[in-house]
Ligand SMILES: Nc1nc2c(ncn2[C@@H]2O[C@H](COP(=O)(O)OP(=O)(O)OP(=O)(O)O)[C@@H](O)[C@H]2O)c(=O)[nH]1
């Protein structure tokens with residue numbers, strides 16, 4: 262009986278161990294993840310991809326065929342395990358092309374990816390304008406990826422080629438600073454790696470594993486979407502893209518010409534506006550003068566009215582004075598006539614006085630001489 266109980270206990274423990282083991286296996290065997298390396302041209306994605314897949318860096322080998330840009334999304338399946346060699350996820354790691362014309366197709370891939378690693382060359386020559394464009398590019402890429410990634414998806418930033426930092430410390434630190442600003446702004450993880458020396462790749466892989474362990478992953482692998490050659494454009498499309506690129510270049514040239522014309526026209530408009538302002542100022546000044554002159558005119562018209570009424574008063578007075586003058590002339594003529602009459606009377610009287618005096622003198626002579634006539638010795642006049 263005792264032996265039976267012991268056997269039963271042993272077989273229960275054994276079945277429990279087997280069950281736990283199996284359940285662990287099933288749990289992890291069914292976790293499938295996808296990771297994409299994304300970023301701009303020549304950033305170092307393909308070399309990082311090679312190294313994460315367990316291959317050697319061959320970026321400096323001219324015969325390796327890796328000097329050319331990637332034109333296809335390729336993937337390798339990695340069976341990721343943690344430090345305790347426990348399975349993390351069966352992972353499709355995708356390398357993607359960095360050329361602009363694949364941008365839309367590449368961001369569409371994010372719909373299937375749980376992690377996207379944005380790779381940027383820390384040795385990229387960057388002036389202020391370029392730095393601003395890079396920051397905009399990262400923000401736009403982050404937004405486009407984030408909008409498409411499944412729930413729980415994570416985006417990392419990876420600064421690449423750090424083995425070259427000694428070649429130009431200023432450029433390197435500029436790019437590192439820009440990346441850490443972007444990472445802080447977008448609140449995403451940043452690591453620095455070199456595919457050439459392997460530096461930082463272990464950290465990157467650890468971040469990937471830790472992140473995948475915390476994400477709810479699909480239990481069925483149905484995302485075998487982006488196989489090799491998936492993104493090679495068909496010749497008809499390439500021709501069309503080339504045509505559109507040529508059109509775009511032509512339109513941009515036209516746009517530049519139009520912008521130049523617009524600038525010239527704006528200059529003319531500014532000049533004309535300047536002239537208009539001057540003319541308007543002159544007009545305002547002239548209007549001021551016109552107002553002053555109108556005021557003067559009103560004043561002069563009033564004054565003219567006053568003077569005209571004074572004039573008519575004076576005319577009336579003049580005509581009255583002329584009447585008076587005519588009367589005076591008439592009175593004067595009358596007086597002259599009377600003076601003449603008096604003169605005539607006076608000369609008549611003088612003649613009479615003289616004749617009387619003659620008579621008197623004669624009579625005195627006669628008295629003295631007894632003569633009727635004596636020569637005249639002197640005369641006197643009555644005045
Ligand atoms: N010194 C150094 N050079 C590297 C490193 N990684 C890449 N390179 C160089 O950069 C070149 C471009 O690297 P790729 O990995 O092809 O870049 P990519 O991002 O895949 O480029 P696209 O496919 O055009 O988008 C390589 O040919 C190497 O010459 C690195 O870690 N260190």
Ligand SMILES: [Mg+2]
Nearest residue numbers: 306307330331
């Ligand atoms: Mg590449």
